[in-house]
Amino acid sequence: MKYMNSAQAIMFLKDNQPFSKDTEEKFEVIKKYNDVRVHFLNHPDPQCIPLFLNSFGEGSGFGVYQLIEDVLMKFSIEQVVPHLISALKSEHIGVRYWCTHIAASFPAPSLIPPLSNLLSDPDPDIRCAAVTALSQIEDDRVIGILEEFQEKEGDPDVIDLIQEALNESKIDAAIP
Structure with a gap:
């Protein structure tokens, strides 16, 4: 398709x-x-x-998934975060994985509950992304949450x- 309008893009x-898992057919x-x-x-x-x-399937989307954040950065935190909160609760692992990564670029305290829940996700890559995203949020609750999950x-x-994030947050807290 040489040219598409927004209505066609939205419909797609x-x-x-x-998306389904990455395959050559896709x-x-x-x-x-x-x-x-x-x-x-x-x-x-x-x-x-x-x-x-909510479009992310399993895999990298042949390298396109990591570029979606550039589109989302065109919008304000207030526009993105409500949808991000919902997507972080998705039953689809690809959606949770990529949205957890994206959450690091939208450090809002309202993301703390869904990101904290992802610290218990079965996928260690999602747990790592949740730690990274939480560490970007300037909120006193984050240190306690990370310390609690580090023990588990x-x-x-x-x-x-988690230890790296805690060390970094303690350094940031010490700087006046």
């Missing part, structure tokens, strides 16, 4: 909620998804926010990341 996103669809991403990068429309946040965590990589 609505039809792909979420490559052409992901190319169109990238065209939709570029469209909204150039023509921001808040209708695309929840649709992008079994994965050494997640434990190390």
Whole structure:
């Protein structure tokens, strides 16, 4: 599709909620998804926010998923965070994974509850992303939450990341 309008781009996103796992057969669809991403990068429309946040399948979307954040950065925290809160509770692992990464760029205290819940996610990559996102939020509750989950965590990589975040937050707290 050489040219698409916002209505066509919105319809494409609505039809792909979420994408299935990355496969070679999906490559052409992901190319169109990238065209939709570029469209909204150039023509921001808040209708695309929840649709992008709930579009992520398992995998990387052939490298396109990590570029969706650029579109979302066109919008305010107030526009993105309510949809992000909802997407972080998704039953789809791809949606949770990518939205947890995106949450680090929208450090709002209202994200603390859903991100804290993701510290118990079965996927250690999601738990790591939740630690990173929480560590970006300037709120006194974060240190206590991370300390509590550090005691419960079994994965050494997640434990190390929590410790790193705690050390960083204590350094930040000490700087007047």
